[in-house]
Amino acid sequence: MNTLQQSTPARLHHLQIVTGQPETMVDFYQRMLDLRIVEVHADSTVLAGPARAMVIGRSDGGIEPHYGYAVADASALEALKRQLSGRDLPYRTIEDPMFAPGAIVITDPQGRRLAFGVAAQACDYAGPPARLQHTVFQTTDLDNIVRFYVEKVGFAISDEVVDADGVVMVVFMRSDDEHHTLAFFRGSNNEWDHHCYETSEWNDIRDWGDRFAAAEVPIFFGPGRHGPGNNLFFMVTDPDGNRLEFSAELGRVAADTLPGVWPQSERTLNSWGRAWIRS
Incomplete structure (x- = not known):
């Protein structure tokens, strides 16, 4: 397919x-x-x-x-x-x-x-680099939701995160060459998890962190590096509590690459240290 x-x-x-x-x-x-x-x-x-x-x-x-x-x-x-x-x-x-x-x-x-x-028009406005890049959800029915997006819509699986019992807990999916433009976590709720803005390099992560710090918007997760995707990141929240991720160095995946498998652990979600584990 x-x-x-x-x-x-x-x-x-x-x-x-x-x-x-x-x-x-x-x-x-x-x-x-x-x-x-x-x-x-x-x-x-x-x-x-x-x-x-x-x-x-x-x-x-x-x-x-x-x-x-x-x-x-x-x-x-x-x-x-x-x-x-x-x-x-x-x-x-x-x-x-x-x-x-x-x-x-x-x-x-x-x-x-x-x-x-x-797209109706090019987004050619000036401003620091942060391209809207992916969105992520939590779901109570991960297996069927992933099957829908792969078999019906045409997304491809880049990586899966699997717990100690062999149960798939997270699936990262791509719709172009970037590691993921959509992902799902197995959870107790069906809710929007976060959306992500891809920057150009590590210094951009620093600059965005400084911007949020100056506005007294605290980082709640990160900075760190994800295992799947290998991207640098941090997360903040907007006034509604929606989570925003800022990322750099997200990996690219060839079309014929088989899905990777990662163990469910803090170091998978943040190879630098503590992670936010959904439940």
């Missing part, structure tokens, strides 16, 4: 989230990530910045969260639609302010929504 990486590479382009405090969230992402307001609607605000973008909606406004993956062009999007139809995966068209007309959305068995489309 052709994977997204092989046939229609897709990168995480933007997030659409909902919140009960939209003004506070818009202010945070403007100040801390250099996002600019490009559109204001009755129930949402559209923000864009250098290689990162977000739609922040009111939780009482009727919009639903989704995670927008961009493909190269209209022909790639049409090819993806044919592949999804061939795998009996229903999709519907969606109006997304960050995508050109024709974008689609799929829904996984637990209700998460991924949109695919062609």
